[in-house]
Amino acid sequence: MKPAGVVFFVLVMMGIPAPAQEESRIWTSVSGAKIEAALDSIRSDMVVLNKSGGGQVRIRLNQLSSADQVYARSRTSKTPARINAKEPDAAVPSAIEELFGDRLINAKKQSISPATLSGRKIGIYFSAHWCPPCRAFTPKLVEVYNQLKTDSKPFEIVFVSSDREEQEMMNYMKEMDMPWLALRYGDKHIAKLKERFQVAGIPTLVIVDDKGNTISANARGDVASKGAAAFDAW
Secondary structure, eight states, X not given: OOOSSOOOOOOOOOOEEOOTTOOOEEEEXXXXXXXXXEEEEEETTEEEEEETTSSEEEEEGGGBOHHXXXXXXXXXXXXXXXXXXXXXXXXXXXXXXXXXXXXXXXXXXXXXXXXXXXXXXXXXXXXXTTOHHHHHHHHHHHHXXXXXXXXXOSEEEEEEEXXXXXXXXXXXHHHTTOOXXXXXXXXXXXXXXXXXXXXXXXXXXXXXXXXXXXXESOHHHHXXXXXXXXXXXX
């Protein structure tokens, strides 16, 4: 199930600059949302766009229309000497590393540094595909997440799976179009997080700051009752 409306969202990643002379054009997301912007850079699997009215939008390459994906890739080919350039990951803050370790993944199973969580409110989402209430709540959470990213709110989610198999977890992430990060299947931090936040059932959504301090232990209720407006109460 795909969320309605704009699917643009923010995730800071290192990457590759695109040509500086790019002109504005109309970009289209897979949900049909449109934005007039110029290509700024391609950063790993992220496209950074400079909006005509000012500001930036960052969107995953696979969340753009097929035509825009082709266009973006064609622009990186203009600077082949820089395409494979890679800056080292930023150091992972100790509080974040204590919660999640030194590596997370996305729905494509790509490895992502938890350093991207710095300076954000973090939703820790305990869920599983086999859980009917989880499958009912997840689309709402995706909708709220995408809205917060559109609004440039400093927010991220880390999915903590209770699925019985790794493939079940990955299928769940893809089926629900989860745009956020996740602990790797079977990661030792899963049990630690469940114990730390006294997770008795799923779905459970806990909000913490980047120092590991609990902001809301019942954020599922916050999201259900307030939607994206819950962020300002956290």
